[in-house]
Amino acid sequence: MAAGFTKTDVERLANLARLALTDEEKTLFARQLDSILQYAEQVCQLDTSGVAATLHVLDRQPADRPDEVRPSLTETQALANAPEPAVAEGLFKVPRVLGG
Amino acid sequence: MSESTARDIRDAIARGSLSAVDVCRACLQHIEQVEPRLHAFLTVAPELAMRRAAELDARARAGERLPLLGVPLAIKDNICTRGIRTTAGSRILEAFDPPYDATVVARLEAAGAVIVGKTNCDEFAMGSSTENSAYGASRNPWAPDRTPGGSSGGSAVAVASRAVPIALGSDTGGSVRQPAALCGVVGMKPSYGRVSRYGLIAFASSLDQIGPFSRTAFDAALLLNVIAGHDPADSTAARQPVPDFTAALTGDIRGLRVGVVRSMLDEGVDVDVSRGVRDALEVLRSRGATLVDVTLPHARFAIPVYYLIATAEASSNLARYDGVRYGFRAPRTDEDEADLRTMYEHTRAEGFGAEVKRRIMLGTYVLSAGYYEAYYLKAQQVRTLIRRDYDAAFDRVDVIATPTSPTAAFKLGERIHDPLQMYLADVFTVSAPLAGLPAISIPCGFTPDRLPVGLQLVGRMWDEETILRAGDAYERDTTWWRERPAII
Numbered sequence: 001m002a003a004g005f006t007k008t009d010v011e012r013l014a015n016l017a018r019l020a021l022t023d024e025e026k027t028l029f030a031r032q033l034d035s036i037l038q039y040a041e042q043v044c045q046l047d048t049s050g051v052a053a054t055l056h057v058l059d060r061q062p063a064d065r066p067d068e069v070r071p072s073l074t075e076t077q078a079l080a081n082a083p084e085p086a087v088a089e090g091l092f093k094v095p096r097v098l099g100g
Numbered sequence: 101m102s103e104s105t106a107r108d109i110r111d112a113i114a115r116g117s118l119s120a121v122d123v124c125r126a127c128l129q130h131i132e133q134v135e136p137r138l139h140a141f142l143t144v145a146p147e148l149a150m151r152r153a154a155e156l157d158a159r160a161r162a163g164e165r166l167p168l169l170g171v172p173l174a175i176k177d178n179i180c181t182r183g184i185r186t187t188a189g190s191r192i193l194e195a196f197d198p199p200y201d202a203t204v205v206a207r208l209e210a211a212g213a214v215i216v217g218k219t220n221c222d223e224f225a226m227g228s229s230t231e232n233s234a235y236g237a238s239r240n241p242w243a244p245d246r247t248p249g250g251s252s253g254g255s256a257v258a259v260a261s262r263a264v265p266i267a268l269g270s271d272t273g274g275s276v277r278q279p280a281a282l283c284g285v286v287g288m289k290p291s292y293g294r295v296s297r298y299g300l301i302a303f304a305s306s307l308d309q310i311g312p313f314s315r316t317a318f319d320a321a322l323l324l325n326v327i328a329g330h331d332p333a334d335s336t337a338a339r340q341p342v343p344d345f346t347a348a349l350t351g352d353i354r355g356l357r358v359g360v361v362r363s364m365l366d367e368g369v370d371v372d373v374s375r376g377v378r379d380a381l382e383v384l385r386s387r388g389a390t391l392v393d394v395t396l397p398h399a400r401f402a403i404p405v406y407y408l409i410a411t412a413e414a415s416s417n418l419a420r421y422d423g424v425r426y427g428f429r430a431p432r433t434d435e436d437e438a439d440l441r442t443m444y445e446h447t448r449a450e451g452f453g454a455e456v457k458r459r460i461m462l463g464t465y466v467l468s469a470g471y472y473e474a475y476y477l478k479a480q481q482v483r484t485l486i487r488r489d490y491d492a493a494f495d496r497v498d499v500i501a502t503p504t505s506p507t508a509a510f511k512l513g514e515r516i517h518d519p520l521q522m523y524l525a526d527v528f529t530v531s532a533p534l535a536g537l538p539a540i541s542i543p544c545g546f547t548p549d550r551l552p553v554g555l556q557l558v559g560r561m562w563d564e565e566t567i568l569r570a571g572d573a574y575e576r577d578t579t580w581w582r583e584r585p586a587i588i
Contacts, residue, residue, distance in 0.1 A: 013461040016468065017415065018422075019452070020445035032519050033462060039520055040404040043482050044474055053480035054487060056306040057292050057536030057561075058336060065332060077199040081426035092424050095432075097440045 005034035102130055102262035102588070106171045106319045109265060110212075113160055113170040120160065120170030124153035124214055127172040131216065131263045134588055139238045140257035142177045144217035145184050152214050159212075167326055169212030174258040174267040177218040178225050179310065180299040181205050184215070188301045189223040189233040189251075192421050192428045192451030202299020203334065204268060204310050204327045211326040216264060219254030223453045224418065225275055225303045227251050228525040231516045232455040239512070240283060241585035242551055246509040249279030249525075252313070256283040259313045261588050266323050267313040272304050273406050274504075274529025276311040277541040281504035281554025284543045284583065286314045286571065290324060291562050292536035293338035296331035304413035305336075307406075307533040315581055317542065317572035321345035324564060340562055348565035349572040354388030356570060358557075359497030361396055364528060370507045376545035376553035377503045383577050384501075384570065394493040394500060398485040402531035403523055405486065408466050408479035409534070415463025418456065423447030458519060487535040494560050499567055502528045504541040504554035528556060538564045542571040543580040552580075 007030045014021045021029070079085035084093040104112070112118035128146050135141060149172070156170050175181060178188040180198035182205075187193045201209070208215070222232035230238045230253035238253045240246040241261040248257045252269025256279035259267050269276040271289035280287025289311045300310055312323035324345050331337040360381060365374050385391055422444050423429035430446035432438050452460070466475035493500060506527055515522045532539040537558050544555035555574070559567040575581050 009465075010461065013464045013468075017460045017464045018441070018444040018448055019457055019460065020442075020449040021457075025454075025457070029458060029461060032458060033465070035520055036407065036458075036462060036523075037465075040408055040475065043401055043404045043408065043478055046401065046478075046482055046485075048478060048481035048485070051481040051484050053477055054483040054534075055480060056336070057487070058338065060338065063339060073199055078425075080199060081196055083423055083427070083429035094424055095438050095440050095443045 005030055005037055104265060105316050106168060106265040106314065106322055109171050110167070110169055114165055120153040120156040120214065121150065123170055124149050124172055124216065127216055127264060134261050134263060137239065137244060137587060138241055138257050138261055139236060140219055140254045140261065140263060141174070141217045142187055142189070142220050142235055142254070143185055145215065148183065149214050149216045156212055156214065166212030167322060168208065171213050171266065172216045172264050173208060173213045174217050174219050174255055174264045175205065175215055176221050176252050176255050176267070176269045178221060178270055178301040179205065179268060180301070181215060181218065184218060186218065186301070187235070188225070189221045189235065190451065190453070190456070191234040194428060196427055198299070200299065203296035203331045205299065207326050219252070219258055219267060221254055222251035223456050224301065224414070225251040225270055225272055226414070226455050226459055228274070228278060228522050229512070229515065230254065231512065232453055234453055237512055240509045241587050242284065243509060243549070244587065245511060246551070247282065247512050249282035249505070249509065251275040253279045255313045256280055256285055256287065259283070259285045259315060260585060262584070265315065266319050268310055269313055270300055271309055271311050271533065272307045272410060273533060274526045276313065277504050277529050277539060277554070277556060278525060280313060280541040282509040282552065284552030284580070286317055286320050286540065286542055286581070288312050288320050288324070288540040288564070289532060289538060290328065290564055291538045292533065293336050294340065294538070294562070294564070295327050296334040296337040298331055298333035302417040304410035305417065306413060307410060309533065317540070317568050317575055318346060318349055320540070321349060321568050343565060345565060345568055348569045350569060351573050351576055353384065353570055353573045356384070356389040356499070356566070357392050357497040358384055358389045359394035359493050359500040360391050361394055361399070361500065361502060364502045368506050368527070369503055372547035373503050373505070373507060373553050377501070377555055380544040380555045380574060381501060383574055387573055387577060389570070392497050394497055396489040396493060396531070398482060398489050399531050401482050402486055402534060403527055405479045405482045406526070406530040406534060407462070407523060408475050409483065411459045411463035412467050412476050413463070415460045415467065418460055421448060421451060427451065455519065483534050486531055490535045490537060498560070499570055500558045502556045502558070504528060504556040508547045508551035508553060532558045537561055538567060540567045540571050542574055544574070544578070545580055546583070
């Protein structure tokens with residue numbers, strides 16, 4: 001399944017994960033991810049038919065709580081860590097999204 | 101004073117024989133002295149700490165008594181502290197100043213603790229050596245050319261080097277227990293849901309849990325008393341009654357059934373580690389515990405299961421770092437088209453280190469179409485088998501003992517270029533979080549090179565009391581926890 005994890009696979013994943021990689025990184029990650037996935041293959045050999053998946057270990061559903069207004073961040077606080085805040089407008093600035 | 105425990109300091113301040121200001125000043129001086137050689141801290145907050153200590157002295161003089169009044173404490177840098185920058189060991193959060201406190205931080209402050217600084221860790225808690233920190237590795241106080249373990253290595257170093265009596269870390273696959281073992285201190289991962297994760301920078305949400313570092317089991321219990329309990333801000337912080345954990349430390353372990361997995365004492369375990377753990381089991385037996393052989397047949401799948409699940413969750417959690425709302429944004433370059441997507445890709449490429457990129461891609465892979473069932477779903481099914489193994493074992497025993505780490509501290513640089521070798525450092529620690537169980541590492545000896553060895557005790561769900569009691573009982577018959585690294 002994972003046999004021969006290639007640079008093309010890394011490019012596909014980097015694209016999905018929004019990571020710009022250098023050529024050296026692609027080669028290195030292809031080799032490293034290949035060896036990690038080969039190691040992980042042992043799990044695929046186990047017979048797990050009929051075994052329920054554990055998504056989390058909590059045995060109780062979280063309890064409901066009243067829907068009440070509580071204090072939250074002010075606009076100034078929410079913008080304080082932004083790399084490009086538009087403070088007067090109360091917005092986060094981003095590069096152009098659609099064609100200019 | 102550097103040998104004082106949190107309990108000693110609190111009691112001395114309550115008696116009036118010490119002041120919080122004196123304690124804080126001594127602590128900051130000690131940090132100044134050892135920090136250049138160990139790099140335990142990413143941020144030290146001397147002014148904040150001294151101001152707070154003075155406030156607390158006034159309250160102590162007015163007769164106020166709090167569980168940690170005047171006790172200095174260090175916090176792993178992936179736990180948000182309002183007013184103290186919080187980086188998670190990542191360049192992408194280099195200038196992040198949290199607008200709120202994590203619930204554990206608010207509880208510690210209400211309990212009178214004095215936060216002196218934020219400790220180094222592997223980037224986003226991903227690693228077992230602190231070498232993945234964007235700010236350089238911490239050094240093991242017992243051998244500065246060796247790793248303190250990770251990811252909460254800085255907190256382990258801070259406690260082992262006597263900079264602070266107690267510290268907080270976070271444990272996803274062993275990130276509190278493994279560095280505790282490698283640095284010769286106590287480290288604990290509470291049951292999943294015991295401690296609020298609100299304000300803990302997320303890595304793998306079904307596994308992450310904040311836990312205490314200390315030099316004694318008593319101090320671990322004291323710290324757990326303060327941080328445990330339900331929190332409306334974290335729906336996974338369980339509504340489980342919180343006992344007084346210190347009350348469980350009676351020293352009486354007669355009749356305690358200690359499960360031993362024979363294969364975990366030998367196979368792939370360094371001979372010195374194996375000897376330390378075997379000797380520790382004898383100490384427990386001589387205090388009245390019974391050793392019972394148990395098996396955990398699926399434990400050998402825990403590492404692959406862990407890395408499939410944790411990376412899947414991480415790839416999703418780390419999608420939030422996009423250079424828009426907080427954190428680093430890559431500067432525009434000439435050849436950039438300067439569109440949003442290019443900004444995302446460059447921000448994440450420059451902001452994340454190699455291990456974080458590897459894990460994001462591995463997680464993206466196991467969640468992607470065509471591989472989801474084969475890897476992610478499969479791993480979650482095997483996670484169920486691992487839990488069932490523990491359920492069966494806990495029908496017959498009260499705790500399960502293993503080495504915390506198969507080796508003592510390894511050399512800096514030794515494994516950093518081989519991610520898979522690094523992952524294998526977690527072989528004994530990853531299965532407890534997969535099952536949600538509490539586990540503690542207690543110092544249980546040294547190798548001939550004078551590197552610490554740790555004993556891990558895993559308990560039943562919600563039963564931190566029994567592993568704390570066993571750890572405390574063990575400390576009463578041994579002196580490992582009193583040993584000091586030569587560097588200090």
